[in-house]
Amino acid sequence: MSDQLKFIVEKLNKEPFKKNYNLITFDSLEPMQLLQVLNDVLAEIDPKHSVDIRDEMPDQTVKRMLNILGILKYKPQANTGDMSTFRQGLVVGSKPVIHPVLYWLLQKTNELKKRAYLARFLVRLEVPTEFLQDDNVAETNKQYEELMENFKILHKECEQLKSSGLSTSEIRRDISAMEEEKDQLTKRVERLKKRVDTVQNHQRMLEIARQLRLEKEREEYLSQQKQTLRNQLDSAELKLQRAQHQLKNMRQAAADAKPEGLMKRLEEEIKFNSYLVSEKLPKELESKRHTLSLLQKVVNEPEMSLSDLTELESKIHEVNSEINQLIEKRMRNDPMDDKVSMFRQQAAIIARKKETKAEELQEAKEEIANLEKEIAQKLNQARDIDGSEILRGDEFKRYVSKLRGKSTVFKKKRQEMAELSAECGVLQRTEQVLKHRHDHMQQQLQTMEQKKGISGYSDTQEELERVSALKSEVDEKKGRTLDDMSDMVKKLNSMIADKKTALAPVIKELRPLRQKRQELTQEYDEKKAQYDSCAAGLESNRSKLEQDVRSLQEECSQAESQYHYINLIKKSIEMQIKRTADEMKAYVSPDSQERRKSIREQYTRNIAEQENLGKKLRETQKSVRESHGLNMKQVKMWRDFEKLMECKKQCFLKIQNQASLGQVIQEGGEDRLIL
Incomplete structure (x- = not known):
């Protein structure tokens, strides 16, 4: 509460209030004065409330304040009771009601100014439905709502422009540059129009160019749509591949898994999660809350001087010495305590090991999840590169062995191809030599036939031999095909x-195996149904346990918040009791100096000082009122004197300008005479 009062007094003493309060004077304000201070703060947020509350009725003041507080979305604190208690406290100017309101308003003044400004335009007027039956009223209400929506849009744009950081000078420079570009473009367009006017059918050409531009824009738009659709298709294919891969992995896991293994895995996960929920996470939460409470205490403490630091260091030294003495005393105790301490140490070591193992397990799970993500990314990249499926495990081994066999066959075939190519080269050379010899022999034969007078005899002989050879080959093929067909039929039979x-x-052995397969599939279906029911039961139990854990955590948090709240109330009550006791002690003390320190004496002194100050201010006000008429008359005379002097100055400047003009004219006439 004291920190709250300090903050309020500090804010009221600054701009724009300048109240010049201290804690005592602010705490000793009357209810009407306190309401006036609240009204001044509300007037700073919304200027409509800059009124003197002495000039209006109390119910009107409270109604106006409740209205603006409702617009600003102020929620009364729990210690102020319900809304009727809050309203009653606002009427009578109660400090426990007004101080939190002032604290809240002074904390968020700039934000509340903006909210009050928007409320003038965005708080909807509720029109009764019977009035909306009239067409004019309904149309006016519709226009009102449309204007409200337009105001929202414009306000958002204004805020975005303010936050964008564009200055007016930059905007003006951009506008001037754009205007220059516009002028240049208009000039270029005019020049081009003049050049085009001389061309025949320029309107037709312009229309064709316009259509061409439209078609190009349409082509760009369609290409963009095509690219977006292609990207969507690629992303959908990637999602499909990921889903297929996940489905394949899940099927493999389901094929390899057994109900006992799954039950065991689920039990381990439940144990691990229950350990995290019941032991690890509450400890971490408690440690975080402890550190948070310590930090809040440090923040709430006032600034410490060097003497405070030395005092704290001395206290720390004393506490450390006491701890060392207690440790030495404990070490001198009987050996039974030593055994218990040894067991406690062992238990603490085991608990620490358990925590470290749990953290390692959590890190390992996170690492596995990250590695699975990386594997999925790598698989997607590999699929994008060559579009084939990545082999793993036994499939990869089989592929490697198959590849090795193919490589050996490839080496053999390559060697055979090298040998055949070498032999082919030799045969080609032999063929060329034999062709050359055959051509030479044919030439000799033709010369001899010409000499004997039987030219062409060798050609006809060769043709006859070739035809006979073909006939014999056909006959042999017919015989061979018939023999081959008969042999093939015999072989097939x-x-x-x-x-x-x-x-x-094999068929005899297969019949009982088929029957056994049917029995096994039936048994598999039964076991699968049992497994599904068991898994559903475990899932429901797990969800119930999670709900219980959540409810217990919420109860724990509520109990902790209630505990802290009760502790704060207790501390505030203790401080009030202590202040009351100190006040009674100082008030009853026979020592005059001690009695002067009491709050009552301070308040009486402050009241006397304020009364003296009021008397002086009233005397000053009286003197100001008495001299007000003479002073206003003197001010009026002084302003008239200023006007007279300004008129004289203008006349003097006018005469001086006329004299200088006449001198110039005279000098010009003399120059003409000289010429």
Whole structure:
């Protein structure tokens, strides 16, 4: 409460209030004076409330204040009771009601000014429904709502412009630059129009150019739409791939998992989560709250001087010495306490180890989650690069072994190809040599046929031989195809018979296996149904436990807040009791100096000082009233004198300007005479 009063007095003594209060004078204000101070603060927030509360009725004052406090969204504190108690305290000017209001208003003055300004335009007037039946009233109300919405939009734009940091000079420079560019563009357009006017069918060409520009803009728009759709398609494909990968992993996990393993894993997770909820997190929360309370105490404490620091250091030294003495005394006790302390140390070590392991487990889980995210990203990148699925585990091993086999086959084939290419080169050379010899022999044969007179004989002989050879080849092929077909039929019949004989025992073995498979699938369906029901029961139990934990945490937080609130009330009551006791002690004390320190004596002295000050101010007011008429007359005479002197000054300047003009005219005439 004292900090609250200090803050209020400090703010009231600054601009724009300048009240010149101290804690005593402010605390000794009458209810009407306190209400006037509250009204002055409200007038600073909203100038409509700058009135003297002595000139209006108390109910009107309270109604006006409650209205502005409702607009500013002030919520009365819990210690002020309900709304009727708050209203009654505001009527009578109660300090426990007005001090929190002043503290709240002075804390958020700038924010509340903005809220009060917006409330003048945004607080909706409630029109009764029977009046809205009239068309004029309904139309006016609709226009009113539209104007309100426009005001909201304009206010947001204004705030954005204010926060954007653009100055008026920059805007003016931009406007001037844009105007210059506009002038240049208009000039260029005029020049181009003059040049185009001489061209035939320029209107037709302009229309075609306009259509071309529109089509290009449409093409750009369509290309942008195409790009956005392609991006959406790519993102959808990525999501689909991620979902398929997750589905595959979940199916693999479900195929490899058993109900016992899942139950065990769920029990471990429940144990870990219950340890976190019941032991680890409450300890951390308690430590955070303890540090927060210590920091709040440090913040609420006044500034410390060097003497306070030395005193605290001495207290710390004394406490440390006491702790050392207690430790030595404890070490001298019987060995049973030593055993208990040893067990306590072991328990503390185990608890610390447990906490460290829990933290390591949490970090490991987070690391696993991060690694899974990285793996998913890498898989997506690999799919984007080549579009194929990434192999893992046994599939990758099989792929490597298959690749090795293919590489050995590739090496063999490459070696065979090298040998065949070398042999092909030799054969090509042999063919060329033989062709050359054959051509040479043909030339010799043709010369000999010409000499003998039987030219063309070799060609006809070769043609006959070629035709006979073709006929023999066709006959051989026909015979071979018939033989091959008969052999193929025989082979197929023998292979079918062999397969039937080989598959007969396998089919006999397969029949009981099929029956067993049906039984196993039925058993699997039953077990799966049991597993699903068990998993649903465990999930419901887990949700119930989570709800219980949340409710217990809320109860704990409520109990802690109530505990702190009761402690604060207790401390404030103790301080009031202590102040009351000190006041009684000082008031009853026979010592006059001690009695002068009492608050009552201070208040009486302050009242006497204020009465003397009031008397002096009334005397000053009386003297000012008596001399007011003479002073106003003197002021009027002085203003008339100023006007007279200003008139004389203007006349003098006018005469001086006329004289200088005549001199110039005279000098000009002399110059003309000289010429």
